[in-house]
Amino acid sequence: MRIVVWALRAFVFFALFAFALNNEQQVAVHGFFGTQWRAPLVIVVLAAFAAGAALGVLAMVPAWWRHRRVARQRPPPPAAAPRRAADSRLGPPTEPPPEHPPREGL
Secondary structure (H helix, E strand, C coil): CHHHHHHHHHHHHHHHHHHHHHCCCEEEEECHHHCEEEEEHHHHHHHHHHHHHHHHHHHHHHHHHHHHHHHHHCCCCCCCCCCCHHHHHHCCCCCCCCCCCCCCCC
16 A cells, blocks of 8 residues: 555656646746736746645634634543443444534634
8 A cells, every 4th residue: 555655646746847847938927016026837836826725724723723712611521431342243332423513604
């Protein structure tokens, strides 16, 4: 399995490397008030990807904080008794799963 994972990683790396080599042309990104930025196309694409990823993470921060606050207020669940080997044939426990706070917002 490790060989398959490393082969997939190598394929992605070489595909992105080939993309970078094929897109060395200079492009101009025009901003406000007549400003412009000249860089290779692959750098512009990488910068746009990084900016989108950063904005996505920043958009998730309030929900993460709210989830942490709710999780801290909830008492810890009771310790589960260890199951014996014979109990595994009985199937899943009949207790309902613990309730999670409702999702708000998005």
